[in-house]
Amino acid sequence: MPQHSPRELAEGDPFGADTLPYGVFTTADAPDRPRIGVRYGDSVLDAAAAAAAHGSAHAALLEQPTLNPLLAAGRAVWQAVRAEVRTWLADGPFHPLADVTLHLPFQVADYVDFYSSEHHATNVGRIFRPDGEPLTPNWKHLPIGYHGRAGTVVVSGTDVVRPQGQRKAPADALPSFGPSRRLDIEAEVGFVVGTPAGAPVGLADFREHVFGVCLVNDWSARDLQAWEYVPLGPFLGKSFATSVSAWITPLDAFDEARTAPPERTHPLLPYLDDSAAEPGGIDLSIEVTVNGATVSRPPFSAMYWTAAQQLAHMTVNGATLRTGDLFASGTVSGPEPDQLGCLLELTAGKGPWLEDGDEVTLTAWAPGPDGSRIGLGEVTGRILPARDVPAHGTATP
Amino acid sequence: MPQHSPRELAEGDPFGADTLPYGVFTTADAPDRPRIGVRYGDSVLDAAAAAAAHGSAHAALLEQPTLNPLLAAGRAVWQAVRAEVRTWLADGPFHPLADVTLHLPFQVADYVDFYSSEHHATNVGRIFRPDGEPLTPNWKHLPIGYHGRAGTVVVSGTDVVRPQGQRKAPADALPSFGPSRRLDIEAEVGFVVGTPAGAPVGLADFREHVFGVCLVNDWSARDLQAWEYVPLGPFLGKSFATSVSAWITPLDAFDEARTAPPERTHPLLPYLDDSAAEPGGIDLSIEVTVNGATVSRPPFSAMYWTAAQQLAHMTVNGATLRTGDLFASGTVSGPEPDQLGCLLELTAGKGPWLEDGDEVTLTAWAPGPDGSRIGLGEVTGRILPARDVPAHGTATP
Structure with a gap:
């Protein structure tokens, strides 16, 4: 295998030696051997190979198709x-980032989505419930959340097929069926649990259980949602x-x-105190681009609930x-x-919304030591047209 | 191993030769070898051992700690x-049901809970939203559902610790924290997916994807739910x-x-047509008992959505x-x-509710061929007192 050397990192590269995010990758010469890598600039450190070469006690944890065994190993191992x-x-070995295929980095157990931005909840409340108080009475007392679908969490780069379903505008007599209009x-930040827990996790024990942070785009069909959610x-x-970063x-x-x-x-x-x-x-600065144009810069530091x-x-x-x-x-x-962090708010509920072919990318960075930047891996996804679903019977794949 | 012979089945035993539900069990002499069994009367057929003894092509699917490989094998294999x-x-071999330990029969991927009884939804709507229409406008147009927590699905027989959390009655100025009062x-029927699908599953393809049926008790803390759910x-x-039957x-x-x-x-x-x-x-007849006394007989045939x-x-x-x-x-x-199917309805929202030490059991049967009965495994669970959670910091397990 030819040895690739990472180029010297540019000033402010968010993937320097203070970041070191983990992912799962394959190379063209070994497409059936997913293993753990670490992003460094525009390169991927083959952590599995490096561990083996150095006789690391953790080599088996890194020669894995998912991060889950490393996640389960606990904080002392994460630090080691x-x-x-x-x-x-x-001394690597490294692969050029452009040459590897990145996979869903961990097997998702349960997926919970919160609702923790006061600005977002207020804006959405005004749009969805124009006749009521924008924030529900419970909002300032507990971080509202709900369970999402773990089986449809996909890695950055996965195309997103436009969903179909029932939509009914208030003026319509009956719901209609078709592709979401x-x-x-939804630009979000995700937290990945490492160490399991069988009892309540107090505020002080957060770091014992949470391994790391990723970017999340929680794609949402607002017309389906408005009709179904009550x-x-x-x-x-x-x-x-739901798309997550590969890192x-x-x-x-x-x-x-x-x-x-x-x-x-x-x-x-x-x-909760x-x-x-x-x-x-x-203090994460997020940037949302649609087809390369920046549409928003949401500040994670503004979140009400941590x-x-x-x-x-x-x-x-x-x-x-x-x-x-x-x-x-x-x-x-x-x-x-x-x-x-979403078009619903950016357009006051009026659109335009995502069109087929649109590509959305989220990036984010936080301040690191000595003026460095700490990056989250990007989340990108492109919208494909809706599937054809016949009026009766079996759907066509 | 001494050979156990199942007693002759009584007339109407819901676990006869037309039922044959699958579960995962261990025996005292091999507690680390969970494997697949089939309930027959008050006995368990050791399907893994029988398959090996008969040189079955499916022996490897049955010598497993979960049903998932069998589930994934598809309908032709299920039938074979x-x-x-x-x-x-x-010729068995059989074990007495009372002598085996039953385990969660399958690894739950995603858990979705529907809301498909018109009687239940109407009764709950009247209690939770007394000033509005009991059924929301969408209810007759789509089967309302939401995702639950897959990681807390437990097998029948697992004790249930009384949950704690925030409660706030309408008359209270602020929420309080403590054990649910x-x-x-919730007496429910669950459906277990076998064959995966990457595209919409039309009505006609239901049997290609659904392996089987279980009983579910979806324990609910009504005070926590009322305060958090909007x-x-x-x-x-x-x-x-959430408790599921072992079979x-x-x-x-x-x-x-x-x-x-x-x-x-x-x-x-x-x-949906x-x-x-x-x-x-x-046509499943369900029976709910609390501490051995029958409190309800919900008919599954009355469900509006299938x-x-x-x-x-x-x-x-x-x-x-x-x-x-x-x-x-x-x-x-x-x-x-x-x-x-729940105390909320049985007591018109007024209680009494479950007390510590109460044991709830659900059973169910359906008509089979020639007057036989087809059973679902029972779901049972006992309420343990709430954990002590200190006012600050780490919770005490």
Whole structure:
């Protein structure tokens, strides 16, 4: 195998030695051997090969088709492997990023989607429930969330087929069936659970259980969603696809980017009270592009509820956590018109929406040590036309 | 191993030769070898051992710790194995049911819960939204559903710890935290997906994808649910535990029990229109007991939406199906006061609710050939007191 040397990183490259996100890749010469790599600039460190070459005790954890065994190994191992990876940067082996195929980096156990941006929830409330208060009475007391479909979480780069379903505008007498006419994005940040838990995870134990961070585009069919979601929440308007980045950036990479969440306007119950905890926010700058043009720059630092609060809430009822559980922030929106994380908000519910052929890309970075940048892997996806579903009987693939 | 012979089956035993449900069991002499068994009366046919003894081509599918490989093998294999099992009844080997330990029979991929009893949805609507129409405008046009937590699906016999969380009655100024005071059951019927699908599954293809049927108790904390569920649906009020029967009865066992669903009062879109399809209902009689006393007899034949319609709806947007996907009917309630599938309805929202130590058991049977009965495995669970969660920081396991 010819040895590839990574080019020298440009100033501000978000994938330098302080980031080191993990992913799963294959190469053209071994398409049936998915294994774990680490992104470094525009290269991929073959972590599985490096571990074997250095006789690492963790070689078996890295010669795997998913990150799950590494996720399950626990925080002490995550820290030890990260330290080893740093030393392996000196001699690789590396592959050019453009030459590898990236796969879904972990097997998703349960997927929970939160709704933790006050700006987003307020904007959506105004659009979906124009006659009521924009925020429901519970919103400032608990991080609202719901379960999504784990089986349709796909890796960045996977095409997204336009979903079909029932739509009914308030003025229509009956619902109609067809391709969604209001296909949208949701720019979110996802958290990947490593260490399982059989008991509630308090705010202070967040780092023991969460391995890392990814970008999420929670594609949404607003017309399907509006018709179906009362009273049991979103279902087919979301379940057709959720895209995640191919790279999971370890939580420890964001130590310099910790930031206090917005001031709380309502008293919090003790299990959610983070006033005495380490700052729970992360100062991530997200950029949303559609067909290469920037449409928004949502600030993750504006989120009302933190990931530690989400995890504490999600488990306080006794729900167990599994390795591979994914929970996402909900749409990230800031207070400014150019900081909104979905087209629903960016267009005040009027569209235009995504068209067939549109390609959406999310990127994000946070401040690192000494002026460096810590990146999340991008999430990209292109819209394909809806499938043909015959009027009766079996659908045509 | 001493050979155990099953006693002669009593007239009407719901686990005779026309039922033959699959489960996963261990014996005291081999606690680390979970394998597939078939219930026959009060005995368990060791299907893995029988297959090996007979040199069955399917032996490897039955020497497994979960049903998933058998589920994934597809309908032709399901039918072939069922025919083989019938012949193995002649010579076993069998174990007494009381001597084996039963395990979660399959690895749950995604769990979807529907809301398909008109009686239940109407009763709940009156209780939760007394000022509005009991049924939401979409209810007669689509089978409403939402995703539940797959990771907290547990096998019958698993104790259920009373969940804690936020509750707020309308008269309260602020929510409070503590053990649920309104812990409830939901008697449901679940369908287990075998063959995966990458495209919408039309009504006619239901049997190609669904392997079998189980009983489900979708435990519900009504106080948590009432406070959290607007606008994104139930979350912690449900996610602490969902119990399923240890036995999965093959769909083919219910051929004699097919029944037409109630007359549709609203026109259906073509993908849900079952007016020309085989009868989609199943005439299952469910019995709910609390501490041994019968509290309800919900009739599954009264369900407005059928499992085939649920599957068609769940996939019409392009959502893929995986082996091990579980979808449940929603609470089964009939029109009569003694046919209601949850305490919320049985007590008109006033309680009493489940107390610590209460044991709930669901059983069900359907008519089989020649007057026989086809059983679902029972679902039982006992309520344990809530965990102690300190006011701050880490929860105590």
